[in-house]
Each structure stands twice: as C-alpha cells, then as structure tokens.
Amino acid sequence: MTDTALLDRHPDRRQTAPSPGGGLLRGLLRTARPKQWVKNVLVIAAPAAAGELFSWPALTRLALVFALFTACAAAVYLVNDARDAEADRAHPTKCRRPVAAGQVPVPVAYAVGTALGVLAPVAAARLCPPQVAVVLTAYLGMQLAYCVSLKHVLVVDLVVVTTGFLMRAVVGGLALGIPLSRWFLITTGFGALFMVAAKRYSEAVQMAGKEGATRALLTEYTTGYLRFVWQLAAGVAVLGYCLWALEEGGVPHASVLPWRQLSVVAFVLAVLRYAVFADRGTAGEPEEVVLRDRALALIGLVWATMYALAVADW
Template identity: 50%
Template sequence: MSTTSTALVAPPTRLGGLVRTARPRQWVKNVLVAAAPLAAERYDGGTLAATAVAFVAFCCAASAVYFLNDVLDANEDRAHPDKRLRPVAAGIVPESAALGGAAALAVAALTLTLAWQPVAAGVLAAYLLINVCYCRWLKHVPIVDLAVVSSGFLLRAVYGGAMAAVPLTRWFLIVIGATALFAVAGKRFSELARLGADGLTARPSLDQYSVSYLRFVWQAAGTVAMTVYCLWAFPAHSLTIIPFGLAFLRYAWHIDRAAAGAPESVVFGDRWLLGLGGVWVVLFVAANG
C-alpha cells in the first residue's frame, strides 16, 4: 500500500488571530491623514512627524473598531460562508479578548493624540463614537450607513489636519467628502450587482437598496467631487485636473463593472490608477514650486 506525505499545518494561534482581527491590510486607508498637509503644501519636519503620529494613532483607532465589529457580528458571521473564518467567529480569539483589545487600542489612540495635539482628540473621539453607533445600530439604516462610512474617510483627513495644525478649506472638505461617498456607494453598488442577482447579499442593509439607486449615488457624488475640484484647481493647478479627472473615470469604470467591492485592491491592483496618482502628485508639487 502506497503512502503519501501530508504537510502539517499549525493551528491558528490567538496572537495571529488578534493580528488578523486588527485588519492591517485596511490601514492603507489611514494615509488620508496626510491629505491636508499635502493640500496645504506643508512638507517641513514637524508636519511630517505629526502626520506619522496621526497615522499610527488612527491605525489603532480603526483596529479598535474592527475588534468591536467582529464581536457584535460574531453570530451572523458564523452563518456566512466567508466571514465564519474571522478569528472571533471561528473561536480563535475569545470575545472577551477582542473587547479588551478594542478598549486598549482606543485608549492608546486617544492617549497618543492627547500627548501630541490635544485639540485633535475630539476628532478621534467623534470617529470612535460614530463607529460604535454604526457597529451597533446605524449599519442597518439605509442612507445613514453610507453617510457614516463616508464620514470615516472625511474624519481621517480632518484628523490629519488637526494633528498637523493645518487649516482646512471648504473646498478640501467637499472634495474629500464627495470622493468618500463616491467610493463607498461604488463599493455597495459592486457588492449588490455581484451578489444581489443571486438573492445573496453580504450586508443586511444591501437588501434595502437597488442597483439603480446606488448607481445614482456614486455618479452624483463623483460629479460633485470632480466639479468642486475643478473650481478650486483653476487656474493655479489647472494641469492637475487632467490626471484627477482620468483617475475618477478609471475608478468609475471599475465600479460600473461591479469590480470595486474592495477599494484598496482596485487602487493598488490597477497600474493605470497608480500612474495617474503619481502624475497628479508630480504636477501638484510642481505647481506649488
């Protein structure tokens, strides 16, 4: 009788589960804390240090929210074909440990912020409070769930500005807010277009939307973002309008194909989007030089 060798796979550890629950792949979203200093043309050492601290603090805050979310959604996740593998749902990380991790990370984020720039602590506290409400109730309320998720991106940018003591203009806030809604509605559109046709949705709130409605939202938000950016950019930064607009159209192409369910994967998986982003940065910096 022939025998075959099998590879031994070590069982998941609690430490590994805690790391997975923190969602380190999602930390890329926190680079938005650098948006305000970049827009304000602030590249000095103090600003760079403040931005680095802001990034670390917001990573802690965002991960605290992920820990809480996984505890509150554990029962639903266990019935989901993919989410059942999340460490809390799978029993790798006890709920008590996840709640303790959430509290520790939230305290760490607030402590770091208070030590660096106390005025920014209010922004971070607002982010945490809004997301606690989202995890507990608001994720099931149509329209409000889109607004809350979008506000998370806006608050990242506002927090970065507060940490670096950079004043924020109405142009900046509108462009960031509209772009965030564009991406969030596009994500929901992609999820519903891919899964809704089979009567299966990854989120309960998706059952209350239609593909046509979500298409209207992401198209309207994208139009607002591009229009306001053009009004701000002309004439000093006119050349940056070209890569900015093309990047929006490229991302909208992904949404229209229902391929924007994971925004970070879209951005980093599309070399054309990355190239347009690089061209935009070069033109923006050159215009300020």
C-alpha cells in the first residue's frame, strides 16, 4: 500500500498532514525515538562503577560517546522504520510512526539513517580511542542484520537486543580505558536480558489473539518460555551482583557502613519491583516502566546512592 493510498483511506490524516520542512524534521526526530535515548546513559555505567566519572575530561568524553551512540541508534531506527513501513501500517499503534504515516518519506528515512550510520563511526575514529569506533561499527552491523533477518530467528533476536544494551555499557569503559570486571559484564548482560525478555513477554501477552502483529516471532515464542527466560536472567543478574558485593576484600576499612553489601538489598528490591510489571505483561519499554512507577524510581535512586557511596569508599 502506498502512502497516498493510506491517506485516501483516512481523510482525517490528509487534512492534518504536517507541512513540509518543519513537519519532516519533527517526523525525523520522532523516528529517532528521543525517549529511547535514555538507554544510552548506560555509557556512564563502567566509569561510575570504577569511580572515575566526576572529572571534566571524563564527562566531556562520555558526552561525546553518548551523542555518537545516539546517532547510531537513530540510524538503526530510521532504517528499521523504512523497511517495516508496510507492516507498521497494519499495526494498531505503530501505524502512527512518522514513516508509516507518510510524514517521513521512505527514501528520506533511508538517506538520513545511512548518513548518521556513516558519520558516527568516522567521528568516533577521529575523536575517541579506536575501540569505540569498533564497538559502534559492530553495533550498527549487528542491529542492521537484526532489522534484515536476525529478528526472525528464535533466541538470536533476544541475544542481539541484549548485546546492544551490553555494548552501551562497555563503550563508556573503553572510551576512558577502564578495565571491565567479570561481575560488571555478568550483571549488566543478564540484567539487560531480563528486561528484553520481559518486554517480549509483555508484547506476547498484549498481542495474543490480535491481528497485525509486526513481530512475527511473537507467534512462535510461548509466554511460558519467555517467562522462563526473564526469570532465569533476573536470577543470574542478582547472583552476579551479590558475588561482586560480597567478594572477599570488597569492603574498604574506611567506609562508615558496608554500602557495598547494603546495596544488594536495593538491587534485589528493584528487580522484584520490575518483575511485578513483567508478570502482569505490562513491562514494555524499560525507561517507561521506570519513569511511570514512583516506587521503582525511588528504589533505583536509593540503590544508586548506595552504589555511589560504595564506589567512593565513603
């Protein structure tokens, strides 16, 4: 179905169609998913864990990496929406995406996505350590492969999305030359898998019996399997965090309180609270779950404070 045909079937959309220029720019911005940019805050995870976050050179470098990763993610969203435009038009909510609705022409989405996907790694190669450019290039290649075919492969689709989160967490450490501990990688990786599987489970529950599901694998995964995955991932993430917090020699003598061990309580509570939404089938976008639930946001703030005190040896 063409964009014109879509407008013919929906006269109200023709009347409210945005004007060229400003409407196109707004559409491109919406397609870049500004709400998703909060995920890229993960680039500060490794520097924060190492206690090397609060210095002007570190903050400047991390701000640059954040912007470059955001550009790469936006490139993937643009290409993905251009490829899925036809399928999105049959979806009850995705039909409102700018590309599917005709606000952003498909060729424009491809062109802007390609430009961002080329410029971001090139800028990283010139302005950051070479490992950053390698990670960004690998992220783009993996995500584009996901858009083309990997999202149709059972289990692999979960791994690819999870790896995208892990890359965000790793790239900040690489940008500042910070060694990454095994506990950091285990906790971050399985924590990401927990949220990804919970999101898939929620999508499967909400789309059950409905027409127009654009994620074909939702019909192949069972809700029981997805529940098993997010429960397993949550358990491994908690175990990894506990091993980090309780490892021998992990408590500095100068600390007023054992913040490192106490942070386990807040971390486990956060996982349990998030699991409430996963179990209900309402754990959609992770950032939306955190922002709309005050209790979860408060628990996260308490955990972050304890974690910062532990890292600072206070």
